[in-house]
Amino acid sequence: MSGPKGFANGDELIAELAAIVGAGNCLSSQSDTAPYASDGRGLFTGSVAAVVKPATTAEVSAVVSACAHAGCGVVPHGGNTGLCGGTAPGPDGRDVVVSLERMNKVRLVDPANDTMTVDAGMILQNVQAAAAEADRYFPLSLNAEGSCQIGGNIATNAGGNAVLRYGNTRELILGIEAVLPDGSVFSDLRGLRKNNSGYDLKQLFIGSEGTLGIVTGATLRLFPARxxxxxxxxxxxxxxxxxxxxxxxxxxxxxxxxxxxxxxxxxxxxxxxxxxxxxxxxxxxxxxxxxxxxxxxxxxxxxxxxxxxxxxxxxxxxxxxxxxxxxxxxxxxxxxxxxxxxxxxxxxxGPSYKHDVSVPISAIPGFIESTKVTLELAYPSAAVVAFGHVGDGNIHFNVCAADMDRAEFAAAQHAIEEIVFDAVMARGGSFSAEHGIGLLKRDVLLRYTTPVGIDLMRAIKLAVDPAGSLNPGKVLHAPPAVPERQMEHATQ
Amino acid sequence: MSGPKGFANGDELIAELAAIVGAGNCLSSQSDTAPYASDGRGLFTGSVAAVVKPATTAEVSAVVSACAHAGCGVVPHGGNTGLCGGTAPGPDGRDVVVSLERMNKVRLVDPANDTMTVDAGMILQNVQAAAAEADRYFPLSLNAEGSCQIGGNIATNAGGNAVLRYGNTRELILGIEAVLPDGSVFSDLRGLRKNNSGYDLKQLFIGSEGTLGIVTGATLRLFPARxxxxxxxxxxxxxxxxxxxxxxxxxxxxxxxxxxxxxxxxxxxxxxxxxxxxxxxxxxxxxxxxxxxxxxxxxxxxxxxxxxxxxxxxxxxxxxxxxxxxxxxxxxxxxxxxxxxxxxxxxxxGPSYKHDVSVPISAIPGFIESTKVTLELAYPSAAVVAFGHVGDGNIHFNVCAADMDRAEFAAAQHAIEEIVFDAVMARGGSFSAEHGIGLLKRDVLLRYTTPVGIDLMRAIKLAVDPAGSLNPGKVLHAPPAVPERQMEHATQ
Structure with a gap:
């Protein structure tokens, strides 16, 4: 069923991947891979060379290493519940999707230390349940908890309903294990609350949406049961x-x-x-x-x-x-x-445009009220629904089509977004509070970030992933030079 | 009083620096610069080309830019209270110390948002007092709070007495302004509790001991007064x-x-x-x-x-x-x-060896007791004093000379350190919980960190500071190639 796709030696690579994860865990027919070819919202659909489901960190490492040698992209998949297209493969059939779904076990619970070490593919609800079984509480909670995976929560620094007291996912992570773009494994799963021994490397992987490493395991902070x-x-x-x-x-x-x-x-x-x-x-x-x-x-x-x-x-x-x-x-x-x-x-x-924004708490009333007025004047038939996590300054400022003509609403997307985001940024806010960037908000990121900030992000990406092979084009647009780099890498 | 020191054009550089910060804030005589030539504990003494005291972020930027062009190192100084030699200049007179002491103002207090934006040179006690004046609480508290500066606390991710409830400095920082090695300014002082718009760049500067940027300002999380x-x-x-x-x-x-x-x-x-x-x-x-x-x-x-x-x-x-x-x-x-x-x-x-270590809370009794026995058997006249922050797993495991012969005690330093650190690392602990690396613990860092971890740290340093000019040789040993790079940079 497999065949050469967007790059040379496709068959060879697929055989190599199948040998690593077992033939049943390496999908390459179009019907088998189709569910992995789009992001969860269906905003972006690409084409994949193969979907592999490794069962261990060693298998993830071997898969990523094989992909690096073949010069193809690697797209990590958790529960595929992200809202910004961070899991969509590219269009040219050169990407291999690595799904963590089989890595779904608790590795260690240490109740006295209030920590739990888990595989990245554990579904969030199962993580919560495992904590509860040990009479502990893992506070991360969000709508998608029945299907999202903890590795994806970490890769996107998920927020949710308990941030007010317990912080974002970043604050809940004490240790990380991640496979780097060359297949090497960074592992620091120590459950320490104080550790200043060199740069805090786990911060690199939290919130970088799989562009710097594939999170394969984590040590989580637990709390007393409520x-x-x-x-x-x-x-x-x-x-x-x-x-x-x-x-x-x-x-x-x-x-x-x-x-x-x-x-x-x-x-x-x-x-x-x-x-x-x-x-x-x-x-x-x-x-x-x-x-x-x-x-x-x-x-x-x-x-x-x-x-x-x-x-x-x-x-x-x-x-x-x-x-x-x-x-x-x-x-x-x-x-x-x-x-x-x-x-x-x-x-x-009906249709709506979602804006997941944050502003200082002191700026919430002014932001919501004045932006609502501006939008209602410009689009009197649309409806603003602004709701969310007040204590985090995080407002889901949604604009629903309501009675507005659908074609007009579709044409107004960019203008509406600009009104909302300009109002947010003018108040020292963020245009993406908890949903991230993915493919969807790369241009917005460019628009509202200083060149110094963008240059720093690019420098970090290039330092950790010089071939640009990990979740290509997510967060930052892939630089034009990347395909050449990949080919050079492939022939080494 | 100034003169050519370890590099060409020393006089020119000093004149340029004096023009930026004012002659009175540019010290170059040996008597004036001597207090800045050693780390606070006096463990390391170097030689400086000049000490400059900028009053604004723009001045820090201009100073760092001038130093980059001259090819000299830049050593940031806060209160100089660190315990690992992170502020000591190099031995060859090529380093310029940038002291933040004149940047000591509150920029903005936003009580409703529970945030405060401050200059990096503010003494911690004054930060606490400014929060209290607004009926707020800034929880960071440590022995040196009367002289350490908040910028240094950020650069070292300081711990202290309130970590149990409020977290390390990292958890208290919502925004950062930092001058990068080329003099450009990264600025994100938004007081947001949720922000996932690209890589979280502020994490780079927290705990990296001034090797990736000079922190010049920060937005701090406040809490209700106690x-x-x-x-x-x-x-x-x-x-x-x-x-x-x-x-x-x-x-x-x-x-x-x-x-x-x-x-x-x-x-x-x-x-x-x-x-x-x-x-x-x-x-x-x-x-x-x-x-x-x-x-x-x-x-x-x-x-x-x-x-x-x-x-x-x-x-x-x-x-x-x-x-x-x-x-x-x-x-x-x-x-x-x-x-x-x-x-x-x-x-x-009398003399003692301090080991600022952390282990999982569940491992504390076993670690302290068995390590104490091992040391008392090997050095029966020495005395172990193990105390500290139990709830953070952070033990200050000190070994005092007590009745031990001073020469023997001096000779035993490395062996004692090895016993303590091996016991810590065998229990999944950290050899530096809150004090950092500086110059003092670079070899220990190399010993106990995986090659993947060290390579990642080096890649980040090289990406952000390719000339190796910022706080040279701290955390990581300067690579042999650095002097050449600096000279290349200087002639650009």
């Missing part, structure tokens, strides 16, 4: 109130504050319209809703009292218009269903 | 009890646990002998003492009750032999004086 969770859904009149409430909660309950999620009225109404089981718990409509969660591993201090205290104080201060406290796990799930339903409803409702 | 602090000093019978107590405190009070510091009996007796004001609060001697601190920004939940609860439970479980709770700030200071007196006493008592 034994108390209090959840409230609050209705507020303005974004200024939202921020004032956040500041009060931070001041008086920071240790326990694990979620502070914003949904606007339009997000709730869309969720009620499109997602079964979503209901408005309030008698009257309100402009904004905040899901606030407090949690703790200890049971000596009752969080219920603390929450009541917090709500009473903010009701009196006029910051909260109304509120409901979850009396059961079911209530809490209902509150979360509103937040998640807001995302799901947009998918169902 | 409004409750509870401190206890506990006496314990064994290291297993120390770890068991730590695990209990982590499980039942993690949100508030800000210090868990170990001092052995010998540390207390040495402190009582050498440091005025240190007293043993217990009626009988105990093998180990733990300083435990809980703190919080909120006042709704009383930490006093939580502490009593914790102590009662652990007394009943037999993990604590005795304990005292601070009834006043003065009491708490007395407890801290024991911990700090243990360090001071060693300085006064």
């Amino acid at each position: 034994r108390q969770i209090e959840t409230a859904l609050l209705a507020l009149a303005s974004l200024d109130d939202v921020i004032a409430l956040y500041l009060d909660a931070r001041e008086h309950a920071q240790e326990f504050l694990t979620a502070f999620e914003l949904t606007p009225r339009i997000g709730l109404t869309m969720a009620m319209q499109h997602v079964p089981g979503v209901a408005d718990p309030f008698a009257e409509p309100h402009p904004y809703y905040v899901l606030l969660e407090l949690s703790s591993s200890q049971t000596r201090v009752g969080l219920g009292d603390l929450l009541v205290d917090l709500l009473e104080r903010n009701l009196e201060a006029g910051r909260i218009a109304d509120g409901v406290v979850a009396g059961s796990l079911g209530d809490a799930q209902d509150f979360w269903r509103i937040r998640e339903g807001c995302v799901e409803a947009q998918r169902i409702a | 409004r409750q602090i509870e401190t206890a000093l506990l006496a314990l019978a064994s290291l297993d009890d120390v770890i068991a107590l730590y695990l209990d405190a982590r499980e039942h009070a993690q949100e508030f646990l800000t210090a868990f510091e170990l001092t052995p009996r010998i540390g207390l007796t040495m402190a009582m002998q050498h440091v005025p004001g240190v007293a043993d609060p217990f009626a009988e001697p105990h093998p180990y003492y733990v300083l435990l601190e809980l703190s919080s920004s909120q006042t709704r939940v009383g930490l006093g009750d939580l502490l009593v609860d914790l102590l009662e439970r652990n007394l009943e479980a037999g993990r604590i032999a005795d304990g005292v709770v601070a009834g006043s700030l003065g009491d708490a200071q007395d407890f801290w004086r024991i911990r700090e007196g243990c360090v001071e006493a060693q300085r006064i008592a």
Whole structure:
């Protein structure tokens, strides 16, 4: 089924890869490889020489080494749930996809050290479950947790719902094992909280989207299991109130504050319209809703009292218009269903442009309000849905087509993006808070990054991956010289 | 007073530097530059071409650019409090010291965003004070805080006393401004908690000891001010009890646990002998003492009750032999004086070898006990003082000469170091937890790091600083080719 694709010696390479991982784990027919030829959203479709599924780090190393000698590109795949096309192979059939799906085991749990070492291909939900089994808590949590892999979370420095208290994926990683572009293995899986012995090399691999190394294993920080969770859904009149409430909660309950999620009225109404089981718990409509969660591993201090205290104080201060406290796990799930339903409803409702941005917390109200006004003036039939992780300064500023003519909406993509991103950058924000760059945002990266920054990124890429063979063209456009380099490398 | 030193055009360069920073801020006589010619501990003394004190980032940029053209090395100086010789200039008079001491201002405080942007030359204590003035808390705290500078803390990824709860310096940095080896300025001072727009370049400069860039400014994470602090000093019978107590405190009070510091009996007796004001609060001697601190920004939940609860439970479980709770700030200071007196006493008592190591928390008792036995068998007249940050796995494993013959002790340095570091590395630890590498530990770095790791560090250094001009020879030995490169660069 295999055949010479975009480069010489394709058959030889495929035979070599099959010998490394076993014939059943080396796919080369078009029907077998098709599911790996696109990124998860289907934004980019390429063509692959082969898909290999190594079972060990040694196999990943041998695969990458073989690809380096053959001069082909290597595209790492985790759960393929990224939103920016970071897993799409190139168009010329020269790329080999390396899927980590078979590397899915826990290697070591050290409860006293609060660490766990895992294969990179473990699905995030299974990582969470393995921590829970040891009476520990691994806090990384996001919508795709049932299918995304921890290696992909690391490669993209995933954010999610618990960043407010526990940080991004970067803060949760103590050790990394990664295969470098030449097939050599960098391994430092020590579970140390303090280590200043030379450059902190693991930082290179976190958030670089598989362009500097393929993460094959990691040592994760764990935390005590949560034994108390209090959840409230609050209705507020303005974004200024939202921020004032956040500041009060931070001041008086920071240790326990694990979620502070914003949904606007339009997000709730869309969720009620499109997602079964979503209901408005309030008698009257309100402009904004905040899901606030407090949690703790200890049971000596009752969080219920603390929450009541917090709500009473903010009701009196006029910051909260109304509120409901979850009396059961079911209530809490209902509150979360509103937040998640807001995302799901947009998918169902029609086309939309997603902007995953961050600004300083102090700039959130001004950013959302003024950008909304600008967009509504320019595109009165479109609808802005701005929601997200207020405590992280991370707003998902989505623009839905709504009643706007679909062709006009399609034509307006770039102009809309420019309005949003310019507003973000003018406030010292980021045009990509948690989704990364992939293929989708390379030009935006170029536009909003200083030449010094871009030059540094290019210098790092060239230093670690001189042939440009690892996840080619992701984050940074591949330099024109790369194909020649690859060929030189191939003939060595 | 200036003259040609180790390289051609020395006079020209000095005139150029004086024109940039003002003659009064460009020192070149030997008497003026002498204080800058050694690292803070006086372990390494070199010779400098000049010492310059720029007042702005633009001046640092111009200075570094002039040095790059002249082909000389540039050695950044903060408070010069490092312990590994990272600030010592080279021996040949070709290095220019760039002292950040005049860049000592707060640039911006954003209380709602919980961030503060500062010049790199601000003394840490002044950073803490500026945060406190805004009713905020900047948690980085270490012995040298009265003279070390925040830029040096960043360059060395300083640890200190609050890592357990707030992380190392790396976790406290949201933005960085740095001057690169060619004089260009990398600037990203955005105070964002989520930002995945390309490689996270600030990570390059944190902990790389001034070898990749000179940090000139930073945006720091702040926290709510602490409004409750509870401190206890506990006496314990064994290291297993120390770890068991730590695990209990982590499980039942993690949100508030800000210090868990170990001092052995010998540390207390040495402190009582050498440091005025240190007293043993217990009626009988105990093998180990733990300083435990809980703190919080909120006042709704009383930490006093939580502490009593914790102590009662652990007394009943037999993990604590005795304990005292601070009834006043003065009491708490007395407890801290024991911990700090243990360090001071060693300085006064005579020569000692310091090993700043970390191991997984689960490995602490085995590491300390077995290494102590090995050393006491080999050197029965020496004394081991192992103390430190248990919750970070960070032990200061010091070996004091005590009654050992001074010449024999001097001759045994390498053998002692090897015993300690081999024991650390065999347990998956680090030979440098918070002090870094500088000049002092370069060979140790080579010994205990894989060739893949060393090659990656060298590739990064070469990519960012191809001429090898920034803090030459620190962390990594300068490659033999560097002088030639520098000269090539100089004639461009």
